[in-house]
Amino acid sequence: MIQILKKTKLFSGFEQSSLDEFETAISLKKVKKGEIIFYEKDIAGAFYIVSQGKVKIYKASSEGKEQILMIANPGESFAEAAMFAGGIFPASAQALTDSEILCVNRDRFLGILERNPKIAINLIARLSELLHKLNRLVEELSLTDITTRLAYYLINELEKRNLSGDQPILELTEKKSVLASQLGTIPETFSRSLAKLSKEKIIEVDGSSIKILDYNKLLEISGD
Amino acid sequence: MIQILKKTKLFSGFEQSSLDEFETAISLKKVKKGEIIFYEKDIAGAFYIVSQGKVKIYKASSEGKEQILMIANPGESFAEAAMFAGGIFPASAQALTDSEILCVNRDRFLGILERNPKIAINLIARLSELLHKLNRLVEELSLTDITTRLAYYLINELEKRNLSGDQPILELTEKKSVLASQLGTIPETFSRSLAKLSKEKIIEVDGSSIKILDYNKLLEISGD
DNA sequence: CGGAACGTTGACATATATCAAAGGGAGTGG
DNA sequence: CCACTCCCTTTGATATATGTCAACGTTCCG
Numbered sequence: 001m002i003q004i005l006k007k008t009k010l011f012s013g014f015e016q017s018s019l020d021e022f023e024t025a026i027s028l029k030k031v032k033k034g035e036i037i038f039y040e041k042d043i044a045g046a047f048y049i050v051s052q053g054k055v056k057i058y059k060a061s062s063e064g065k066e067q068i069l070m071i072a073n074p075g076e077s078f079a080e081a082a083m084f085a086g087g088i089f090p091a092s093a094q095a096l097t098d099s100e101i102l103c104v105n106r107d108r109f110l111g112i113l114e115r116n117p118k119i120a121i122n123l124i125a126r127l128s129e130l131l132h133k134l135n136r137l138v139e140e141l142s143l144t145d146i147t148t149r150l151a152y153y154l155i156n157e158l159e160k161r162n163l164s165g166d167q168p169i170l171e172l173t174e175k176k177s178v179l180a181s182q183l184g185t186i187p188e189t190f191s192r193s194l195a196k197l198s199k200e201k202i203i204e205v206d207g208s209s210i211k212i213l214d215y216n217k218l219l220e221i222s223g224d
Numbered sequence: 225m226i227q228i229l230k231k232t233k234l235f236s237g238f239e240q241s242s243l244d245e246f247e248t249a250i251s252l253k254k255v256k257k258g259e260i261i262f263y264e265k266d267i268a269g270a271f272y273i274v275s276q277g278k279v280k281i282y283k284a285s286s287e288g289k290e291q292i293l294m295i296a297n298p299g300e301s302f303a304e305a306a307m308f309a310g311g312i313f314p315a316s317a318q319a320l321t322d323s324e325i326l327c328v329n330r331d332r333f334l335g336i337l338e339r340n341p342k343i344a345i346n347l348i349a350r351l352s353e354l355l356h357k358l359n360r361l362v363e364e365l366s367l368t369d370i371t372t373r374l375a376y377y378l379i380n381e382l383e384k385r386n387l388s389g390d391q392p393i394l395e396l397t398e399k400k401s402v403l404a405s406q407l408g409t410i411p412e413t414f415s416r417s418l419a420k421l422s423k424e425k426i427i428e429v430d431g432s433s434i435k436i437l438d439y440n441k442l443l444e445i446s447g448d
Numbered sequence: 449c450g451g452a453a454c455g456t457t458g459a460c461a462t463a464t465a466t467c468a469a470a471g472g473g474a475g476t477g478g
Numbered sequence: 479c480c481a482c483t484c485c486c487t488t489t490g491a492t493a494t495a496t497g498t499c500a501a502c503g504t505t506c507c508g
Contacts, residue, residue, distance in 0.1 A: 060367075062447065067362060067367055081351070081352040081356065084353075085352035085355065085356040090355075090360070113345070114345070117341040120344040120345060120348060121337070121338070121344060123348055124308055124344060125309070127351040131314075132309040132310060135293070135315065135358070136314070138358060138361055138362060138365065139283045141362065141408075142283070142365050143285035144285070145496090146496075175454075175455095184366040187454080188455090188456080188496090188498085189496060189497070192457085194456095195457090369463070369464090399487095400486075400487070409464075410465065411486080412464090412466085412488080413463090415488055416464095419489085
């Protein structure tokens with residue numbers, strides 16, 4: 001169980017002895033696909049680290065629309081901030097696949113934090129990174145249209161996976177409806193945006209494979 | 225100069241001796257109304273604390289629209305996160321009035337942080353609070369319409385200032401065009417939303433004074 | 449074979465942005 | 479004290495992007 005910790009940003013660079021201290025704060029939880037891990041406004045008694053699987057963190061409106069804030073993959077933590085600000089979860093979490101997650105007890109973790117300034121610094125870095133991403137999301141939601149967001153997403157994924165080459169092919173790792181929600185829209189609109197870029201010969205879509213035909217134009221549309 | 229620090233959340237609860245250490249990391253800067261403190265993408269060599277005046281932190285699109293992320297008032301800090309994540313400012317800052325701000329040098333502050341775990345914890349709390357607010361902004365931008373956001377803003381301001389009473393009167397502290405940008409829209413739309421609530425006899429607008437006629441209905445619209 | 453997700457497409461409704469114009473208040477100078 | 483200007487705000491007409499609703503095709507899987 002402790003092995004997972006080493007792969008996380010939060011605990012990277014720590015020795016075994018230091019990590020052992022956490023054993024008492026952590027419990028393992030298995031969740032089925034579709035299972036809710038917590039709802040918005042639940043009391044935040046823990047934060048989480050994904051060991052296996054995939055978890056979405058999202059906001060839902062009363063009318064059914066949802067906005068995904070992030071997808072947490074193995075090694076990534078989520079809901080860290082909730083423990084400090086308000087003590088209630090600001091969003092909901094649901095397993096996208098059968099998953100294993102580590103639950104880190106709030107009170108025990110806080111105790112450990114006081115004795116380990118280095119972890120505090122790591123946590124600060126992690127929170128700053130989250131702020132950075134949310135900043136970007138706010139910018140996209142309020143200042144750009146959906147085709148621009150899609151273009152930016154594609155460019156970003158290409159970079160993340162080091163896909164260059166002549167006409168690289170990108171495999172979408174999420175269902176299109178999930179991507180739509182990440183971009184702040186609904187499946188229909190997402191589909192139309194893909195179709196629009198296709199018609200302009202900038203990409204070529206075949207199911208969940210996207211061939212990038214004109215990287216430069218895509219970059220231009222992404223506005224960056 | 226040090227006296228200002230005591231009023232900030234970041235340094236609250238600290239003794240004089242501990243604060244003196246910061247003297248070397250801080251410099252005072254006076255800025256005129258309208259002056260730019262930093263632009264998005266500038267290198268983040270410091271973070272800031274407002275001593276006097278008012279500063280807006282905002283994102284601007286190439287087409288001229290802007291989204292205000294926050295308004296920093298005296299005692300409040302801004303751009304703390306930029307130092308840890310990426311090292312460049314994710315937004316721009318401009319003085320809304322003639323202002324005095326404290327600039328906290330990045331490298332010196334980091335050194336101090338390592339020797340003062342308590343400040344690290346305060347910083348974690350502060351970053352978590354920012355995350356909380358940004359979360360709320362994302363929710364509003366992607367899931368609610370502007371009248372809902374306006375209602376929520378009004379409710380929030382009433383609480384902040386402890387205005388209850390029968391038909392409390394709220395004085396807007398910013399120009400309406402600034403409020404519009406905070407809510408993620410433009411002055412025209414903001415104006416129409418105010419007019420809509422007026423026509424429904426929920427509020428009464430007289431310049432920058434807003435009388436709350438029907439608190440319950442306002443609460444209902446705010447969706448909370 | 450049949451059904452359930454998912455994705456796509458079309459027709460339509462709606463919220464918000466854009467553009468243009470006019471009103472109003474505060475400050476300034478004559 | 480008046481006239482003038484500047485800036486903010488409001489209002490109207492219009493355009494556009496996106497959401498909504500419904501229908502259909504596909505794939506996958508029991």
